[in-house]
Amino acid sequence: MTIAAGTPRRKRPFWTIERRDAAAGYLFIAPQLIGIVTFVLFPLGLVFYYSLHEWNVLANTFNFVGAANYQMLLADKALPQVLLSSAIFSAGLVILNMSLALLLAVLLDQKLKGITVFRTLFFSPVVVSLVAWTIVWSFLLQNNGGINGLLQLIGVEGPNWLRTPATAMISVVVVQVFKNVGLNMILFLAALQGVPKELYEAARVDGAGRFKQFRRITLPLISPTILLTSIITIVGSLQVFAQIAVLTQGGPGMTTTVLVYYLYQQAFQFHFFGYGSTLSILLFVIVALLTFVQWQMRKRIVFYEN
Amino acid sequence: MKITQLKASAAIAGILLPLAWSGTVWAQDAVNLRMTIWSANEAHLAMFNEIAEGFKATHPNVTVSFEPLPFDSYTTTLTTQIAGGNPPDLAWILETTAADFVNSGALAPLTDAFKATEGYDIADVSEQATALWTKDGQLYAYPFSTSPFAIFVNNDVIKAAGAKTPAELIAEGAWTWDNAFATAATVGQSGKTGLVLRDFKYQVWQNMASIWNGWGASPWSPDGKTCTFTDPAMIDAMTAIHKAIFVDKAMPGPGEDIDFFAGETGMTITQISRASLLPKENPFDWDLVPLPAGPVGNYAVVGQAGVGAFAASPNAATAVEFLAYMTNPENSQKLAQFFPPARASLLNAETLASTNPLLSAEQIDNVVIDGISTGTVLPGHTNFAQIQQTVRSSLDSLWVADADIPAVLQSVCDSVGPLLAR
Amino acid sequence: MKTDLSPRMKVALYGLMCVLLIPFVFPTWWMLTSSVKPISDIFAFPPDLWPRRFDFTTYARVFELQPFARQYWNSAYIAALVTIGTMIVSSMAGYAFARIKFPFSNAIFMIVLLGLLIPSEVTIVPLFQMFLKWGMINTHWPLILVPIFGAPSVFATFVMRQFFIALPGELEEAARVDGLGRFKIFWLIALPLAKPALGAVAIFTFLHSWNLYLEPIVFLSSTQMFTLPQALTQFTDAYGGAMWNIQLAAATMTAIPVLLVFIVAQKQFVEGLAHTGLKG
Known part of the structure; x- marks a missing residue:
């Protein structure tokens, strides 16, 4: 059979389903993508550009210095201490925040009267203004403050919390945890409630105790949430600085000067915007690396049903 | 994707252009001076607005708006505005950052303009009070508070x-x-x-x-x-x-x-x-x-606060004129209600008693007048913020009961010495 | 874990929760009670659990000292716009990343995720310069545009993507057979199913916008334009010293409505998150 000249050839249309879908996909992500390019990537590029310059804001000088700021970074004697403080702060914050959030979530998952009241109260610091929250705590943590007053009642002489290197770090971490643990708590609570109840019943039939149920059923099933919250918490921990500014101003010595606070000091207090930008790039690289590592590890630690 | 991007930027431009335009058109026929301050106190603001109102008598096209910034982040916010290319026309300046601002060349010189202002009487302003704010014989900020x-x-x-x-x-x-x-x-x-x-x-x-x-x-x-x-x-x-x-x-x-x-x-x-x-x-x-x-x-010992005009502002000349008006003898008396003055003619028990009703004449004499006329200003230095932090960090080990004082002070000098010598 | 508990166990749990509550509740309690104390009593030591003297005028003073009602409105409408805008942008992007096959989708998703990683201190100066160029300094635009399209919305996009990934595909297939386009599938089928996830996104976004502190301080300069966290720092005496009682009264008024919303919405919120199955 020949193809009759008069019969129109069935042309494959340009807008195939795949192409339509791809176009739709791009349209759907366009607002977000344009936003990220405009408000994140482009400014980040500018920060990198600044990091190659010596920029004195007040004198209005802006000179290209090449890698000088990066050499300064390597030679900065304060930086190892700052990185160590950041590591301690973030590790402490993540461990404490995650375990407290999980404990609270398990408690609040119980069938008890008035549990919603407790939920709300545990969550309440999240909505309290950061300024008020930090002020109250700096008041409680004073040498003659409320906490040492309580300790005195049981015959213990408390340390000078914010002025002793070891306890200053602990205090800053704990204050931050109480403020924000409510968010993770809710995420965990949601995950716990998403665990099918039949699984527990089956386990009970098999004679598994509470603790065993928790370890064998609950933990694996909420592991995706654990991964997600740990990423968010680590990233968040590297961005905390207002509380540190109020509670310790990075002291005593440099013990609570974490990287973002150091960056803030260099750029906004000392007016070294060039060097501050270099520290921003360092911070960004660290956060990106950490997240990458966690994301890669997800396959090993996260349990999926299928 | 390109098309959407274009559309989006067109849309953004559509929102932006009218805004930008209205700004420029408005700026042509009137001058609005912006002064950043760190007091949000209503009495202070009322007084400053009154002074700005008075300036209108001779400069009907000039309005002054006072922007209170939080004290704790004052210099930071100010610096961000400057870095972003949007400095105010006038700003209060803390004594600790005086050297930075005065030496940077960011501020407009004031002495000549003050001398040219009728009735200003610059000789009345105590030299001791202006030392911190002066470079090469030129005043760069006026110490409106010498406390x-x-x-x-x-x-x-x-x-x-x-x-x-x-x-x-x-x-x-x-x-x-x-x-x-x-x-x-x-x-x-x-x-x-x-x-x-x-x-x-x-x-x-x-x-x-x-x-x-x-x-x-x-x-x-x-x-x-x-x-x-x-x-x-x-x-x-x-x-x-x-x-x-x-x-x-x-x-x-x-x-x-x-x-x-x-x-x-x-x-x-x-x-x-x-x-x-x-x-x-x-x-x-x-x-x-x-x-x-x-x-x-x-x-x-006295603490000071200054007010300066930014040289880069397109309205710098008007800003300096306003500063001359704000700190002339008459308005200095108004300022003295809240801020101890640097003018010798105001440093008498009579003027100060009427503005400080809480204090007795004796207290004003012994504390205020003697203090202002003989006091040295708190230590300041170029790049003070960094020096302040460095010293603070080294001094922390002094604040324990068994501190070795000479050793700690030596460590202070070890860490801050290189910054000072720079 | 959902077994009925013995009475003894219940008492133990209540006791444990009450003890754990102290550090969560005491600061807020102190804020509430101090907001009605005369300023000289606030820093009395040891702190009073119940005010010795009451001074309710602080609440009226809040409105006298600042255009507080206006600032309240600013915060409220900005947070509302940001919440609605983020819900639209993020649900669209999240849906596309989860359900639509298009070239480079994974690479683009990784780029978008970068937004999660950048502290706002890092980009505040370039952003300030950009908004200055666009004539948007001392307007609310930066506080609306950046959260909706920029870094803060990425978390929302992430949550939405995780939700849509878990959605069964059959419904969409059926709709396709009926000849529905992508947009209609999204709007008529996927989005209504996503209500719980949207609820969670809404609360997170609203809280984030409501508590934003650094950005308003940098971008806004006249008190009429201020948002609440920024206004809180403005209650000072003649010399920059904080008027604590008035500041705390303002802080209380800032926190209470959000807390009330949470009390009402918390059940949906928690269930919404439970349904999203936030998987890594």
């Missing part, structure tokens, strides 16, 4: 502890740091608080100048190049302060934040402008006395 450090006393607390009050010591001619610390120690050991160095908090160490100046100590040499924390005078002063804190319990230790004006404290060192904090209900028997004599005799 002496003094000691507020709660006689009720001191008498209850059975100690001698400062007034009694002054009458005996024995108002020295030794005796002041002794009084504070008696109060401190009675369970109340002896002496609080306000706003120090073991962080704002430059406030200790109100004590160590009595020993003739200073943090660095007059040219600012050499660290002098290790000088004998400084070691003696710091030893006395350390003893007062850790041995005699005359001053609250680190991490003990106590407010004198709550009424449980014997004495506090602060600027006289804080008189407004004295409680109006349940007042205690308070007094205001000058700083005690140190080993080098009598001395006074």
